Amino acid sequence: MGNRKLLLVGGGGHCRSVLDCVLRSGAYDAIGIVEREGAAGTTVLGVPVVGHDADLPRLLADGWHYAAVTLGSIGAPTRRHALYQQLKALGFQLPVLADPSAVISSHAELAEGTFVGKRAVINAGSSVGVCAILNTGSVIEHDCMVGGFVHVSPGAVLCGAVQAEANVHIGAGAVVMQGVRIGRDSIIGAGSVIIRDVPADCTVVGNPGRILERK
Incomplete structure (x- = not known):
């Protein structure tokens, strides 16, 4: 399968839904969560929080080439838009999950x-x-x-x-x-x-x- 490492950006309830599906699929070698500052060292469904938004360039350089916006939305998805644009600008690939x-x-x-x-x-x-x-x-x-x-x-x-x-x-x-x-x-x-x-x-x-x- 190669080096398929996926970041889920946003660690709340929607992240749990996405993460459970990703774990069931078995499609990635490693999965990490990107959460708000101060959450490093915690886990979501046993998957580690590996950094926060400011760490995204470093994580990309470390081989985390795939990312998904896992912040949910009710009403205007303003924050989802911003995260998507940030991930695209940095050069992440955003797969269909x-x-x-x-x-x-x-x-x-x-x-x-x-x-x-x-x-x-x-x-x-x-x-x-x-x-x-x-x-x-x-x-x-x-x-x-x-x-x-x-x-x-x-x-x-x-x-x-x-x-x-x-x-x-x-x-x-x-x-x-x-x-x-x-x-x-x-x-x-x-x-x-x-x-x-x-x-x-x-x-x-x-x-x-x-x-x-x-x-």
């Missing part, structure tokens, strides 16, 4: 930095942008377009040909009906059913979904 139980069509396209959780499904013809989170049990049906930094929460379903633009957050158990477009930076509340297009910068809740707030 997927649990072995996920079902990903060979006819789907996933951009770098994407995470696909346990039992998630991505069907044929769909495309997923950079650093998206497709969480546990989510379903991305055929011909969907999922933008960069979108978070599809556990159990959420995007029916066929849905467009979820950049930075959208889709809450747990929400259903977006076929052909619907969700504008960038919008939030879909947990359990909502979205039957018509949603403008950008909105929070939408309920069944059927109604606009609760405009940013």
